[in-house]
Amino acid sequence: MENVKWKTRGVLASVLAMGLLLSACGSERATETESEAADTSGGTEDVKLVLNWFPKSQHGGVYSALEEGTFEENGLNVEVEPGGPQVSPVQIVAAGDAQFGLAHADQMLIARNQGIELVAVAATMQGSPQAFMYHKGEDIQDFEDLNGREVFVQPGITYWDFLKNKYDLSKVTELGYNGQHVNFIDNKTSVTQSFVTSEPFFMEQEKVPVETMLVSESGYDPYNVVLFVTKDYLESHKEIVQKFVSSYIKGWQSYEQSSDEINKVIVGENPNIALEALNFETKTQHEYIYGKDAAEHGIGYMTEERWDTLKQQLLEIGLLKEDFKTSEMFTTEFLPAHE
Incomplete structure (x- = not known):
């Protein structure tokens, strides 16, 4: 009879241990699921x-x-x-x-x-702040007034292709634009591509008076x-x-x-x-x-x-x-x- 009692107790202990194990596993899975949900909703x-x-x-x-x-x-x-x-x-x-x-x-x-x-x-x-910049006092009223001048422009830039198609710019001397303005500053009749939001400021720092003509005035904007x-x-x-x-x-x-x-x-x-x-x-x-x-x-x-x-x-x-x-x-x- 004593043996039966101990066997019963052993079975109950085993069942209890298994229950605790399953409970722990379930709790762990729940924690993992909650963590995954948190990652989905609150993660970056x-x-x-x-x-x-x-x-x-x-x-x-x-x-x-x-x-x-x-x-x-x-x-x-x-x-x-x-x-x-x-x-x-x-x-x-x-x-x-x-x-x-x-x-x-x-x-x-x-x-x-x-x-x-x-x-x-x-x-x-x-819109586009792209422009042509020239020395103040130069008589440039329209894009065709670029003719007879050296123009510093990036090869293949889209708006230049548009301008050449719309206007007769056959007498422009194209020079590659490299982001530097030394040659532009030295040549008072030259023109250079620019952004009205930046290059005029740099010229002001150099004490070089300039004016600009927006590319958008051509209709390309x-x-x-x-x-x-x-x-x-x-x-x-x-x-x-x-x-x-x-x-x-x-x-x-x-x-x-x-x-x-x-x-x-x-x-x-x-x-x-x-x-x-x-x-x-x-x-x-x-x-x-x-x-x-x-x-x-x-x-x-x-x-x-x-x-x-x-x-x-x-x-x-x-x-x-x-x-x-x-x-x-x-x-x-x-x-x-x-x-």
Whole structure:
């Protein structure tokens, strides 16, 4: 009888131990499930953004969103890769080495012509600040007044092909633009490509009085610094795209008031540019980012009419070989509603 009691106790102990083990395992699985749920809902997604140039004021919204934690609040851990003359955001994003990029609208259309399907999700600049800069007092009223002059221009730059197709510029002496202005400064009748948001400031520092003529006066006025993704990424990661665009726009909204502090951050990322130059750029780019169509419709706004106009211009000069619907190349669905 004593043996039976001990056997019964042994069985009960075994059952109790097994129950405790199962309970512990169940508790562990529950903890793992809760942890997985926490990772899904509260974790961060790693993404990379490739800039169209070295950090400047035209990227102020990006650095504002980083500095103020806006990306992080939306569950994104954003790595920023600087651009430069040897960096192609289009190629990097197309290859899948980054999720987001910045480029000009004409670059995106040409990429589409090459079979690279990109989608614009926000246009930072509502127009192009690209211009020709010349010495003050030179009689330049129109683009045909460039004839008889040396013009420093980057070979293959799209707007120059457009201008040569629209105007008779056969008497222009083209010289390669290399980002330096020594030869321009020495030659008082010469003209150089520029951005009104930067080069005039550098000339002011050199005490060289200059004037500018915007390329947009010719009718060629693409969106600049356009935020884009690939079509495939957009279709499979809409939630992430929404979070990124919302953070990006909020960053630009904040930058309008906090540019003094954010520009100091940008200098830290790009010590080759002076704070004064960034402040000049911030001031001169304001109308392009916050004005024009953005004043009525909000930062990042785009229209099919503008994209169609640009596409037609590129078709006319032979930089696009096939026609296509520009509605496939941009969307405003991720931009905040603007009243």
